Amino acid sequence: MSMTGELLFEQSSKDTLRLILSGRWKLEKDLPAADEVVRKLGDAPEVCNIDLEARGLDAWDSGLLVFLTDLRKFCSEKKIRLKGKNLPSGVLSMLKLAAAVPEKKDARKAEGRVTFLIDLGNQTVDFFRSCGDLLEFVGEATVAFSKLLRGKAQYRRSDLWLILESCSAQAVPIVTLISFLVGMILAFIGGIQLQMFGAQIYVADLVAIAMVRLMAAIMTGIVMAGRTGGAFAAQLGTMQVNQEIDALKTLGISPMEFLVLPRMLALALMMPLLALYANIMGILGGALVGMSMPGINLIQYYNQTVASLNLWHLGIGLFSSAVFGVIVALAGCMRGIQCGRSASAVGEAATSAVVTAIVGIILATAIITIITNMLGV
Amino acid sequence: MIAAKENIKEDAHIIVKDLTMAYGSFVVMQDLNFKINRGDVFIIMGGSGCGKSTMMTILIGLKSPAKGQVFYDDVDFWMTDEETRNRIIRRAGVMYQSGALWSSMTLEENLALPLETYTDLRPGQIHEVVKLKLSLVGLAGFEDFYPSEISGGMQKRAGIARAMALDPEILFFDEPSAGLDPVSARRLDDLIVQLSESLGTTMVVVTHELASIFTIGNNSVFLDASKRTMTAIGDPNKLLAETKDPALRLFLTRGEESSG
Numbered sequence: 001m002s003m004t005g006e007l008l009f010e011q012s013s014k015d016t017l018r019l020i021l022s023g024r025w026k027l028e029k030d031l032p033a034a035d036e037v038v039r040k041l042g043d044a045p046e047v048c049n050i051d052l053e054a055r056g057l058d059a060w061d062s063g064l065l066v067f068l069t070d071l072r073k074f075c076s077e078k079k080i081r082l083k084g085k086n087l088p089s090g091v092l093s094m095l096k097l098a099a100a101v102p103e104k105k106d107a108r109k110a111e112g113r114v115t116f117l118i119d120l121g122n123q124t125v126d127f128f129r130s131c132g133d134l135l136e137f138v139g140e141a142t143v144a145f146s147k148l149l150r151g152k153a154q155y156r157r158s159d160l161w162l163i164l165e166s167c168s169a170q171a172v173p174i175v176t177l178i179s180f181l182v183g184m185i186l187a188f189i190g191g192i193q194l195q196m197f198g199a200q201i202y203v204a205d206l207v208a209i210a211m212v213r214l215m216a217a218i219m220t221g222i223v224m225a226g227r228t229g230g231a232f233a234a235q236l237g238t239m240q241v242n243q244e245i246d247a248l249k250t251l252g253i254s255p256m257e258f259l260v261l262p263r264m265l266a267l268a269l270m271m272p273l274l275a276l277y278a279n280i281m282g283i284l285g286g287a288l289v290g291m292s293m294p295g296i297n298l299i300q301y302y303n304q305t306v307a308s309l310n311l312w313h314l315g316i317g318l319f320s321s322a323v324f325g326v327i328v329a330l331a332g333c334m335r336g337i338q339c340g341r342s343a344s345a346v347g348e349a350a351t352s353a354v355v356t357a358i359v360g361i362i363l364a365t366a367i368i369t370i371i372t373n374m375l376g377v
Numbered sequence: 378m379i380a381a382k383e384n385i386k387e388d389a390h391i392i393v394k395d396l397t398m399a400y401g402s403f404v405v406m407q408d409l410n411f412k413i414n415r416g417d418v419f420i421i422m423g424g425s426g427c428g429k430s431t432m433m434t435i436l437i438g439l440k441s442p443a444k445g446q447v448f449y450d451d452v453d454f455w456m457t458d459e460e461t462r463n464r465i466i467r468r469a470g471v472m473y474q475s476g477a478l479w480s481s482m483t484l485e486e487n488l489a490l491p492l493e494t495y496t497d498l499r500p501g502q503i504h505e506v507v508k509l510k511l512s513l514v515g516l517a518g519f520e521d522f523y524p525s526e527i528s529g530g531m532q533k534r535a536g537i538a539r540a541m542a543l544d545p546e547i548l549f550f551d552e553p554s555a556g557l558d559p560v561s562a563r564r565l566d567d568l569i570v571q572l573s574e575s576l577g578t579t580m581v582v583v584t585h586e587l588a589s590i591f592t593i594g595n596n597s598v599f600l601d602a603s604k605r606t607m608t609a610i611g612d613p614n615k616l617l618a619e620t621k622d623p624a625l626r627l628f629l630t631r632g633e634e635s636s637g
């Protein structure tokens with residue numbers, strides 16, 4: 001039978017303390033800690049020698065080693081001589097191994113604790129720097145785009161096709177679901193209010209204008225930010241980790257043209273189409289709810305919808321969605337290219353791409369709404 | 378072989394002068410001065426984390442030095458305009474530590490991209506060149522494989538094939554044999570030596586594999602992490618015979634002599 005590790009103290013003389021280790025010194029149960037010795041020494045300050053002795057030590061593993069390294073560290077700080085007797089030879093060689101390379105005490109990681117004010121300052125500086133990065137990225141993307149217009153940009157047509165496919169046809173199911181439901185929700189909420197005035201037929205106007213002018217673009221934008229923007233960031237981030245982007249750069253191929261441009265182009269082309277499709281789905285969703293209201297039938301709903309819409313609504317909606325496409329692509333690619341060189345950095349890049357894209361979409365919506373308001377369209 | 382190399386007139390291809398490399402305020406290495414001659418197999422050696430890869434990113438134009446200069450022939454690489462820098466580095470091929478093959482493209486497409494970009498070859502000719510380069514690294518028949526479908530050693534070799542695609546004047550290798558089994562590592566070393574001998578390409582090899590260092594290198598620089606600077610330059614075999622520096626001895630002998 002073996003019991004857990006035990007530590008016995010024997011004051012063999014005035015300045016020598018003997019420690020006797022016995023039992024099972026394994027990591028599994030509560031082992032005596034070096035603190036006990038420290039406490040003991042606190043009571044006997046004149047001790048300057050410690051003799052360690054193993055007596056009936058059944059088994060040991062890292063539990064014993066941790067105790068001994070702690071003890072050794074303490075002793076060397078307090079200039080106490082530490083001697084071992086009967087210790088298993090394995091223990092001695094492991095201790096020697098652990099002490100072979102001195103602990104790295106370079107300035108590098110020892111940044112120390114940062115106070116709140118320093119942290120705030122750093123964050124602020126980082127924020128302004130990231131604004132600068134954003135502008136730089138947008139600038140480079142613009143240069144790449146102008147090269148594209150002059151037919152000089154270098155990218156693979158087959159990449160463009162693949163990306164077009166992944167951000168159009170493959171996004172249709174989720175866009176269908178979301179826009180149909182948003183149309184229904186709008187109709188429900190608006191319908192309840194309008195019914196109070198007996199004006200429920202205007203549900204058609206409400207749904208049509210809201211969807212076509214704004215909601216379809218925003219909803220597809222947000223769906224694509226989560227679906228495609230995050231994927232772009234993860235793809236480019238992984239390429240960064242694998243040094244694939246470095247390999248492009250040393251070949252003199254601009255990652256902007258080769259990677260960012262096709263993604264931007266694909267989303268800017270496909271988002272308006274998706275938004276157009278979302279318009280139809282949203283209106284259908286609204287119609288489903290509208291027809292369940294008293295006094296509205298499909299023909300009436302259809303006529304009211306057509307009458308309420310004009311080309312301005314459609315144009316503004318489609319324009320917004322193209323802008324959102326560029327925003328989602330830029331956010332995704334920027335975060336991907338800025339990605340650090342580790343797996344967790346890729347995850348962070350994907351997350352922050354989605355956040356950046358959604359913030360960008362909402363900001364852009366606000367700006368577009370204010371401008372169209374001022375123009376009175 | 379070494380004697381033959383020494384007969385070639387010393388003709389500096391790359392000169393590194395007073396170079397300091399740093400990440401922000403963290404100085405990795407400072408006061409670096411060395412010369413890489415044309416046709417050399419030049420080894421950048423040192424323990425892990427001493428800054429070998431960082432050195433390479435500076436030499437290939439991915440990261441600017443904190444201080445000092447790098448000359449390619451007579452051109453100050455980091456002071457010149459980006460256009461010239463791109464032109465210089467286009468004559469270099471780089472094999473990255475992780476292979477860095479473009480994962481969305483097949484091996485053939487990986488090798489074809491530089492050719493399509495910088496030559497006027499017809500698609501048929503490009504296909505022939507790609508086949509030749511792949512067969513040079515022993516990967517004939519793998520044209521249509523994606524990088525994820527081949528083993529790590531094959532990826533490294535494909536990385537070399539891509540680096541050689543444009544018949545560069547300088548080839549950079551970052552830890553070519555790391556993570557390979559001894560036989561593959563040996564084959565890679567042979568490949569590097571053969572390429573250097575038959576094409577006269579300057580080779581810059583970052584490594585800490587002793588076997589490679591002694592068999593392929595004919596010039597080298599040793600980066601000492603604890604001193605944060607270089608402590609030796611020269612033929613690694615001679616360094617081994619002559620050095621008195623304990624850190625370098627320890628490195629070149631795997632620490633075996635020090636314990637004796």
Ligand SMILES: Nc1ncnc2c1ncn2[C@@H]1O[C@H](COP(=O)(O)OP(=O)(O)O)[C@@H](O)[C@H]1O
Pocket residue numbers: 400405423424425426427428429430431432
């Ligand atoms: N992107 C980076 N940012 C900050 N420090 C880095 C970065 N990359 C490498 N380092 C640090 O620079 C030193 C040299 O790294 P590296 O050149 O990769 O070493 P080696 O290739 O010789 O193993 C290491 O201490 C490493 O921690």
Ligand SMILES: [Mg+2]
Pocket residue numbers: 429430431474551552
């Ligand atoms: Mg490295």
